[in-house]
Amino acid sequence: GNSVTQMEGPVTLSEEAFLTINCTYTATGYPSLFWYVQYPGEGLQLLLKATKADDKGSNKGFEATYRKETTSFHLEKGSVQVSDSAVYFCALASNSGNTPLVFGKGTRLSVIA
Amino acid sequence: ETGVTQTPRHLVMGMTNKKSLKCEQHLGHNAMYWYKQSAKKPLELMFVYSLEERVENNSVPSRFSPECPNSSHLFLHLHTLQPEDSALYLCASSQLTAGYEQYFGPGTRLTVT
Numbered sequence: 001g002n003s004v005t006q007m008e009g010p011v012t013l014s015e016e017a018f019l020t021i022n023c024t025y026t027a028t029g030y031p032s033l034f035w036y037v038q039y040p041g042e043g044l045q046l047l048l049k050a051t052k053a054d055d056k057g058s059n060k061g062f063e064a065t066y067r068k069e070t071t072s073f074h075l076e077k078g079s080v081q082v083s084d085s086a087v088y089f090c091a092l093a094s095n096s097g098n099t100p101l102v103f104g105k106g107t108r109l110s111v112i113a
Numbered sequence: 114e115t116g117v118t119q120t121p122r123h124l125v126m127g128m129t130n131k132k133s134l135k136c137e138q139h140l141g142h143n144a145m146y147w148y149k150q151s152a153k154k155p156l157e158l159m160f161v162y163s164l165e166e167r168v169e170n171n172s173v174p175s176r177f178s179p180e181c182p183n184s185s186h187l188f189l190h191l192h193t194l195q196p197e198d199s200a201l202y203l204c205a206s207s208q209l210t211a212g213y214e215q216y217f218g219p220g221t222r223l224t225v226t
Contacts, residue, residue, distance in 0.1 A: 034214055043203050043217035095212040098168060105155040
């Protein structure tokens, strides 16, 4: 079945550091891929998405590229801020059948000033 | 109101109480979901409704009872809960169950005493 594996956290970075959170997936066909962010005390918010191979999703300085050859969708940001501290979830949506989103376990990011 | 709303935001209940969580989506979506998010555990999908019919029930105890009276509203009825049911309960909606991103509400923080 479909699955998503993302790097274990927590990740602690200093402000203005470069961020990478790895995400790899297993799926049949051509899924859509997503990154969600959850700030403390809130629900999950869609951060960015990509629907086909080589697509790059971007939002708020974050980017992720859909790499079919490596089955990956790594999240990157060039310069993190304290306000980026949150939990980040990678997710996959199959375009066939009736299967809802499959989420990774989440990676907690803490950015310190 | 826009997006997905949930009420109440916080709930404290005893093990013998009966309460209900409410979710409403204002996005014109056809699928709705209940998730449980516990500390240190992955996001757990509890129930899926598509066009007001339950399509998935991931072995959730019968003390949790969902209700979807129409495509905009979703309830989770709670009775005789256990302390381990304390968690953040998240509602989400999507256009359809397969292939589409989900939009989440802010969650209800439930504490069972």
